[in-house]
Amino acid sequence: MGHRRAGDTLRRFYEVLDAAFGPQHWWPGETRDEVILGAVLTQNTAWRNVERAIDRLKSAKALALRSIRALDEADLAALIRPAGTYRVKARRLKALVSWIDARCDGDLDALFAKDAARLRAGLLGVPGVGPETADAIMLYAGSIPTFVVDAYTLRVLRRHFVIDEAAEYDDVQALFHCHLDRDPGVFGQYHALFVELGKRFCKPRANCDVCPLRDWAHDALL
DNA sequence: TGCCAGGCCGGGT
DNA sequence: ACCCGGCATGGC
Helix, strand or coil: CCHHHHHHHHHHHHHHHHHHHCCCCCCCCCCHHHHHHHHHHCCCCCHHHHHHHHHHHHHCCCCCHHHHHHCCHHHHHHHCHHHCCHHHHHHHHHHHHHHHHHHHCCCHHHHHHCCHHHHHHHHHCCCCCCHHHHHHHHHHHCCCCCCCCCHHHHHHHHHCCCCCCCCCHHHHHHHHHHHCCCCHHHHHHHHHHHHHHHHHHCCCCCCCCCCCCHHHCCCCCC
């Protein structure tokens, strides 16, 4: 991959998208607990359905890690049902909360103060926490500057020939880590911009007639 | 009606 | 290392 051009292109993409869409205020969630729970609930799921599950947790006064800890797994599953794959997610939420408890006794300040690479490795060791979930938790709940790659990110970058079809999560993440300043605010906004672009102009099949990045479609890295 | 959504895991080859 | 089905709801 071209190295100098890579940074230029990624910065340019950001400028164009930021100008087109403005501040996105991600992650949508008022507390760190809510962000952490939402990161699992949104796995392969439309955010609309995640909101329903979050609303139900809120109504049950269970939108907190300590509530998840106290809830029976079957009851938790029933509460988060609108999010889909709810039995799987109930198990994953339980596992994640247990791990956080074991790690730092539920103290999120202590959790996120640890070495970032160690923290990420630890999160990846929790069954049901993959790279995107781990990075979303670290970035949006912990303000740790790790870049979140998701289906939208890959689709947008592939369609604009910034990455090839074979590029995987860590490859793409490394691209951003190498060429951009590690600013959690910028990383958070950038990821949000990819999602916004993906939803509006980069659907799985549709082409990108009025996509803000249209003029850059064939002028990228590879 | 089928495809999709802010993934991840386990089994098979 | 790669490929694939399962998980499951709700919207278009």
